[in-house]
Amino acid sequence: MSNTKDQKILEGIVAGDEVILKTFYKNNLRYVRGYILKNSGNEADVEDVFQDALVFLYQKLKTDTLELHSSLSTYFYGVCKNIWRNRLRKNRKMVIVDDISEDTEIENPSILKEIEDKEREHVYRKYFINLSGTCREVLTLLFEGNSMKEIAKTTGYSEGYTRKKKFECKKSLIEMIEKDPIYKELQLTPEKE
Numbered sequence: 001m002s003n004t005k006d007q008k009i010l011e012g013i014v015a016g017d018e019v020i021l022k023t024f025y026k027n028n029l030r031y032v033r034g035y036i037l038k039n040s041g042n043e044a045d046v047e048d049v050f051q052d053a054l055v056f057l058y059q060k061l062k063t064d065t066l067e068l069h070s071s072l073s074t075y076f077y078g079v080c081k082n083i084w085r086n087r088l089r090k091n092r093k094m095v096i097v098d099d100i101s102e103d104t105e106i107e108n109p110s111i112l113k114e115i116e117d118k119e120r121e122h123v124y125r126k127y128f129i130n131l132s133g134t135c136r137e138v139l140t141l142l143f144e145g146n147s148m149k150e151i152a153k154t155t156g157y158s159e160g161y162t163r164k165k166k167f168e169c170k171k172s173l174i175e176m177i178e179k180d181p182i183y184k185e186l187q188l189t190p191e192k193e
Helices: 004-015 018-037 043-062 072-091 111-128 133-143 148-155 159-179 181-188
Strands: none
Touching: 004 018, 004 043, 004 072, 018 043, 018 072, 043 072, 111 159, 133 148, 133 159, 148 159, 159 181
């Protein structure tokens, strides 16, 4: 992670620095509140989700498993959004309003697209790791841009078997992904441009 401001915030969270925690809370609460209130929530839900997401972030930091591929605010908002979606799904109140109005003051309008892209990637990875070792190998080589001939040479399979295996593996992966409720949710979410 290259952002030193985010690094200082993360260090403050781990250390329990009250000033940093209060500032982080103040700077991020409005985004979380806007999303939850527009999606069947109330103020108590906002506080609960924010606290749960903060605990999640703290645990990730303590176990050194936090991987940020975006700003800390974007990551935290995505965690809150997913926690709330899971609660709605469990309570069968799944009516998600993804538009963020002007009063939330998001500086980067692509924030939702970034979060949704991460959710899509997460769904893909979740099922990719469930494929057989052969499927993972063939598809990884394919996604790296290798031709069928190169994949066959690398794996030691005939080119015909490699083509058949690629088709079977992609089909299996797509079927698993399409059954996932989060994938269905993402399909209902209109693309933001």
